[in-house]
Amino acid sequence: MGIQLLEKLPLLKQEIRKVIVGQEAVLDEVLVAMLAGGHCLLEGVPGLAKTLMVRTLSQALHLSFRRIQFTPDLMPTDIIGTEVLEEDHATGKRFFKFNKGPLFANIILADEINRTPPKTQSALLEAMQEFEVTYAGQTYALDRPFFILATQNPIEQSGTYPLPEAQLDRFLLYVKIGYPSEQEETAILSGTTGTRKVEVQPVLDANDIRQLQQLVREVSIDADLISWVSRLVRNTRPDTTTVDYVKEWVRWGAGPRAGQALILTAKAHALLQGRYAATTEDITAMAYPVLRHRILMNFRAEAEGVHPDKVTEKLLQQVERTPTRLS
Structure with a gap:
């Protein structure tokens, strides 16, 4: 059964690519978050198909989907939800x-989440x-899977409410979406301005x-890799690190949730x-979206x-697989 399910993952990406051009890394990170059972925060300027990607993903999955437009009111x-008063006619x-x-x-699309009050x-x-x-x-259980x-x-910070750190930490991954390449943008312009309709x-x-x-969760990971993840995360903390630039830049x-997220997403990335x-490559690939919203930089x-990605990049280069004293 596991092999049959794994064979469906390339088909899932193939269906999504009918609509979404490029953004391979972004799509992989979104799918990793889903496979790991976590939530995902997407950040990008308007017009980069963030909403379209989520909607297309929901179409490629036989799951219920709702879009919530977050507004100040x-x-x-x-x-x-809310309670309403009803009458039994009998x-x-x-x-x-x-x-x-x-x-x-x-699947819930929380569109422009930072536009609503805390x-x-x-x-x-x-x-x-x-x-x-x-x-x-009264407690009501949500449908599973819940993503x-x-x-x-x-860009637009006027009238927005930055997400508190506690809520940011609830997102398994913080995914940044950049501009497409010239070739990808040409393909987007060609495919979206004609009469062709795509069914996902x-x-x-x-x-x-x-x-x-x-x-x-059944994907294996070496004990040395778990130790490496632990040291990567611990070295992001100014009070426990031996790395000078972390003490200079990080508040x-x-x-520990970051370490859990990094191991779980590395397993999901391997399965994908x-x-x-x-492997080491899986951890390296997922370190950036896992850590960028969990490292708080200081004023300096x-x-x-x-930015946090710079700290992550330097730690990945400097923290060795085997324990050594860092300078």
Whole structure:
């Protein structure tokens, strides 16, 4: 069964590529987050097909899909749901019935999540971490698999509410989307300005996704690699690192959840490549989207234009597979 499911993953990417041109690394990272059972934050300027990618993914999966446009006036009940008073026509008795909100779907597109106030942003926290929501003292389980893909625009900061660190940490991956290459952009212009219509066929269903998520956890990883991940994460913290530039640039480093995320996504990345064992290359590939939102830079780093990806790059180069004292 595992081999049959793995054979469907290239077909899934093939269906998505009918609509999405290029963005290979971005697509892989989104699929890794889904296979690892986590959530994904997508950041890119307008017009880079963030929403289109999520919608196409939902079409290639036989899963329920809801899009939530986050706005300054969006309330928590608008996404969780609310109780309404109904009447039993047979008995005449009135009762409250919970009407489920758009969170009750398999794939949620949280569009422009940083445009809504913290009160509504925090309503996602329980859903993202516990896969359930609470309303009026009653807990309601969410559909599984449950996958939130949130988008945000890095340019327009006026009227936005930056996501708090606690909520950022709930996202398994922080994916940055760049501009397409010249060849890709030409293909986009050619394919989207004519009369050709593309139909995306579903490849996987909910049961398939759940089985793949279980397969990810069964992927093997060497003990030396786990030790390497631990030292990578610990060296992002100014109080435990022996690396000078981390002490100079970083205010807060990544927590243990980052190590868990890095190992789990490395396993998912290996499975996406058709392998049952995670390697150094898998960890290196996933280190950037795992760590970039979990390393908080200080004012000196911001003044010098140093971003978390730079710290990750230097740590990957300097932290050896076998324990050594860093200078």
